[in-house]
Structure formats: structure tokens, C-alpha cells
Amino acid sequence: MSDDRDLIGPSLEEQLVSACRTAVGDSLRSITYFTPDAYEQVYLRSDLEADADLAASVEHEAAGFRTQMAYADSELGNYQYTLRVFENGFVTRVIDGERGVFVTTDGITVLRSKEVTEAIRSTLRAAAMAD
Secondary structure, eight states: EEEEEEOOOHHHHHHHHHHHHHHHHHHHEEEEEEEEEEEEEEEETTSSOOOOOOOHHHHHTTTTTHHHHHHHOOOTOOOOOOEETTTTTEEEEEETTTTEEEEEEEOOOHHHHHHHHHHHHHHHHHHHOOO
């Protein structure tokens, strides 16, 4: 998995930041866009250090591409998103086709998590239609 500073264009980057900020406000910490082979951190809140082991996090979240297929015929329905709860924050991951986004936040409710998920998925699909 490689860090690719030009993985997405500036328009999609701006749309993702706007969608996420609208959904979760100032609790947004970071946004990372990824594919099965590469990733790009598109937003990092100014009060945070850029020293996290992002590559390891992306590797773990990219496993969701396989998980999504594993649940394809589940009686639970289609995969929607993943919410991870940590001591100091939350990770919400959305995968749509061959690309995904995960956002980190200070705090988030299940309702806000669903809202940011819908905003991300809508943004990704609109960008795919424009391609």
C-alpha cells in the first residue's frame, strides 16, 4: 500500500472535506481516501500532528474490501459502513466499489456516523458518475 499524494483530484478532495465537515462539524479529525493499492490523507485538523502510522491504519481499513465481499449474500443485507470506537476517538469507514474513505472524529453518535457515511457515499458516487 503506497501513500499517493495525487490519488484524487482537488475537486473530489474539496467535496469530501465539505461533506464530512457538514456532517460532523468541528469534531472531524482526519479524512483518508483509499483504494486496494494506495491511499491519500486529504484532511488533517490543524491541531493534530501528522505523525500517526497512517499506512498501518489504511492496511487494516483496506481489509474492508474483502469483508464487503464476504458479506455479499448475508441475510443482514448489504454492507453499509464500519464504526470503530476507541478511547480517544472514532473511525468511520465507508467502502464503495474499489474505493473507500475513513474519517476520524473526536466524538460521534450513531446518527452522525450514519450521516457522514451517507455524505461520503453520495460524494464518491457523484464523482464516479462524473468520471
